[in-house]
Amino acid sequence: MSATAAPVRPFLSFELETDPARWQAPEVALLGITHSEPYAHDPWPNDQTHAPDAIRAQSAQISDGLAHWDFDVGTDLGALAPPRCLDCGNLVWQGGAYEPYLARAGALAAQLLRSGAQLVVLGGDHGVTIPVLDALQAVGTPVYLVHVDAHLDWRAEVGGVRRGYSSPLYWASQRPWVRGMTQLGMRGTGSARKGELQAARAYGSKVFTAQQLHEAGFGAALASIPADAPLYVTIDADGIDPTEAPAVMAPVPGGLRFAQLAPFLRTLAYRQRIVGLDIVEIAPALDARNAITCITAGRLIVNVLGASWARAALTREA
Numbered sequence: 001m002s003a004t005a006a007p008v009r010p011f012l013s014f015e016l017e018t019d020p021a022r023w024q025a026p027e028v029a030l031l032g033i034t035h036s037e038p039y040a041h042d043p044w045p046n047d048q049t050h051a052p053d054a055i056r057a058q059s060a061q062i063s064d065g066l067a068h069w070d071f072d073v074g075t076d077l078g079a080l081a082p083p084r085c086l087d088c089g090n091l092v093w094q095g096g097a098y099e100p101y102l103a104r105a106g107a108l109a110a111q112l113l114r115s116g117a118q119l120v121v122l123g124g125d126h127g128v129t130i131p132v133l134d135a136l137q138a139v140g141t142p143v144y145l146v147h148v149d150a151h152l153d154w155r156a157e158v159g160g161v162r163r164g165y166s167s168p169l170y171w172a173s174q175r176p177w178v179r180g181m182t183q184l185g186m187r188g189t190g191s192a193r194k195g196e197l198q199a200a201r202a203y204g205s206k207v208f209t210a211q212q213l214h215e216a217g218f219g220a221a222l223a224s225i226p227a228d229a230p231l232y233v234t235i236d237a238d239g240i241d242p243t244e245a246p247a248v249m250a251p252v253p254g255g256l257r258f259a260q261l262a263p264f265l266r267t268l269a270y271r272q273r274i275v276g277l278d279i280v281e282i283a284p285a286l287d288a289r290n291a292i293t294c295i296t297a298g299r300l301i302v303n304v305l306g307a308s309w310a311r312a313a314l315t316r317e318a
């Protein structure tokens with residue numbers, strides 16, 4: 001397959017490699033997927049297409065060089081980081097038919113998952129998750145989803161579009177290699193109607209509203225996630241409270257705080273294999289001047305990777 005687009009700079013100190021033929025057996029692979037199937041009522045391209053490079057641009061604020069003490073993870077990440085952390089560049093849709101772009105995104109994600117890499121996807125809007133869900137078949141074992149979002153994202157279609165940002169979790173429910181899902185942070189109103197919530201519950205999705213998590217903590221959410229399943233984590237930035245992630249198209253007050261999400265994700269990463277994660281729906285033009293949304297996103301990624309690397313080191317020593 002032809003090369004991906006070169007990013008503004010690599011994420012953190014990752015090795016940049018835009019040629020898929022040279023993505024041999026990385027332990028970590030980060031890929032920007034900028035586009036999804038658009039809705040007629042939205043501008044094209046949307047501002048979320050700029051997020052992968054906006055996040056990379058904050059690398060120095062996120063974890064410069066991985067060499068300094070990281071107080072979240074409790075170590076210097078350089079001591080734990082595996083030898084090959086790749087930044088695989090951006091897959092950009094140039095227009096024309098959407099299907100070839102969708103297929104290529106799925107094929108690249110599947111190639112990386114099949115190679116055993118822990119996959120980090122930067123969106124793009126939440127439709128970006130759809131080809132990655134298709135690619136999860138390459139894991140070979142049914143994958144459980146952990147979904148952070150203000151919204152349920154369970155629409156079968158919107159205006160005839162089936163692969164837009166309101167549909168990723170409905171899409172997931174149609175994939176036999178997805179074992180189940182826990183959805184965290186729902187609040188306010190979004191595209192979901194009563195029927196979508198009923199469909200999610202009938203499927204077996206474990207839905208935790210932001211209010212439930214604020215009142216009772218994350219214990220029940222943690223218990224709802226099977227400890228023996230490989231996990232895929234999809235984080236819509238609007239699931240995070242808008243004080244810490246203001247750069248989203250649909251901000252809703254009362255969101256999950258970084259100080260809740262980071263330890264929750266670390267606990268999961270210490271406990272079981274996280275095969276991949278994405279962070280989507282950041283609109284950089286709406287960010288604060290200090291780019292706190294991009295930094296929050298990067299810090300969540302670093303928390304997941306750092307805890308995953310600590311788990312891998314323990315497994316090696318055992």
Ligand SMILES: [Mn+2]
Nearest residue numbers: 126149153236
């Ligand atoms: Mn979403």
